[in-house]
Amino acid sequence: MPSKRDNNMTLSPGTGRIAAVDALRGLVMVLMTWDHASYAYNAGRYVTDSVGWYTPGSVIPVIQFLARFVTHICAPTFIFLAGLVMAISILRKQDAGIAEKRIDGDLMIRGIFILALDPLWMSFGFGGRAVFQVLYAIGGGFCCMLLLRRLGTRWLWVVGLLLMIGSEALAGLALWAHDGKSAGLIGAFIATGGRLGSFGYVLYPLLPWLAYMILGFACGRLMSRGTIKNPKSWFLQSGLILIALFVVVRGINGYGNMLLYRDNLHLLQWLHVSKYPPSLSFGLLTLGCMCLGLALLMQVYARNSVAPIDPLLVFGQTPLFFYMLHVHLLAGSAKVLGLWKSAGLLTTAAAALAVLVALYPLCRWFAKVKRAHPQSPLKFI
Helix, strand or coil, rough: CCCCCCCCCCCCCCCCCHHHHHHHHHHHHHHHHHHHHHHHHHHCCCCCHHHHHHHCCCCCCHHHHHHHHCCCCHHHHHHHHHHHHHHHHHHHHHHCCHHHHHHHHHHHHHHHHHHHHHCCCHHCCCCCEEEEHHHHHHHHHHHHHHCCCCCCHHHHHHHHHHHHCCCCCCHHHHHHHHCCCHHHHHHHHHHEEEEECCEEECCCCHHHHHHHHHHHHHHHHHHHHHCCHHHHHHHHHHHHHHHHHHHHHHHCCCCCCCCCCCCCCCCHHHCCCCCCCCHHHHHHHHHHHHHHHHHHHHHCCCCCCCCCCHHHHHHHHHHHHHHHHHHHHHHHHHCCCCCCCCCCHHHHHHHHHHHHHHHHHHHHHHHHHHHHCCCCCHHHC
């Protein structure tokens, strides 16, 4: 992954990939497995991550809320790191003299493929109706980056931050432009999300989530060019700044919370942020935690030798392959066992662990096959 201009960071064995980045993606896969196990098994699953799903003043169950909250970091991290890795990969290809037309072609094919996976494959794991979730946002983001990657780094920061800060205004504009009550088909796909009648639903509207990919791409470009001299320190400081800004935005309890305001000063109310669509407070909190986590993992993996059997590295090197399988395994097993949305948290945890154990050897095998055939269609997975 890294080009010759990258900082001297510990790499995963035999891959040329930054170990801390792979480990963070692997951690995201673990947390995502827990979240989707909860979707399939947990009878008491608590999801009120949108103003439309929460009744102000209602009691928030602490354990169930926290079980959901710890997974909030997954999607922003997944998308941010997709942008970061994309920037590093593109610079590596440019260093190797690969034509821009070919780079664009790979981006377009990968983007369309990933986008199509949501309605054509992931839907079967989420109830059968068409879904447009994180893979739709990532695939659509890849296609958008065909043009956006040509912007200077400063402009990338500007566009990414404007989309992140303006997500609430964008949602309001989409509602106003349609009928004031819903955003319509186009608005749902690009700004607000929402149901698509009986056909399906959009949970990850393109433009608000594109902000995370653009910011990740800008960060990856700086890392590749050596502009960030000390990545661990840079991510630590960035994380602290983002958390501080979250406290400000959430404390003011106005714009930036996507209308999902605090009812009081209790900690759970501070953490009760809008994910659908993502508010500014949600983005500041999750990206802040992501930056702190990445800084920590850079310290943990700051050694000359990294074990290739490390589960986090294995899952982090095969994130799309893992994602394509884990939801279906969880949904299928819950239905076969007669536990669909009817079990407790311990059973949910056992199911998540079982899927992680089952997928570990498959992911190791797939990673080896993919490395052995770097120019095969497997490169898009």
